[in-house]
Amino acid sequence: MSPNRSLAAAAIASLIGVSASTAHAEEAKRPPKEKCYGVVKKAQNDCASAAHSCSGEAKNDGDKGEWVWLPKGTCEKIVGGTLEAGK
Secondary structure, three states, X not given: OXXXXXXXXXXXXXXXXXHHXXXXXXXXXXXXXXXXXXXXXXXXXXXXXXXXXXXXXOOOOOOOOOEEEEEOOOHHHOOOOEOOOOO
């Protein structure tokens, strides 16, 4: 491998390492999240439930079987919010 090619490969490897560590640092700064049931607005759920397999398919506001990601400790402060799926 030529010296220029080696230098380019090393530079690319360094950039990849820096961007990966930056992504991990950003993730570490985010507060932990929890699933919160019963507070979702119609079509604003984050993922599948017993009734369907995709996000954005909640049929009703406040459905006890639908959930959304919220910062940990927030869910139970919201009226109707619970950490367990209801019926």
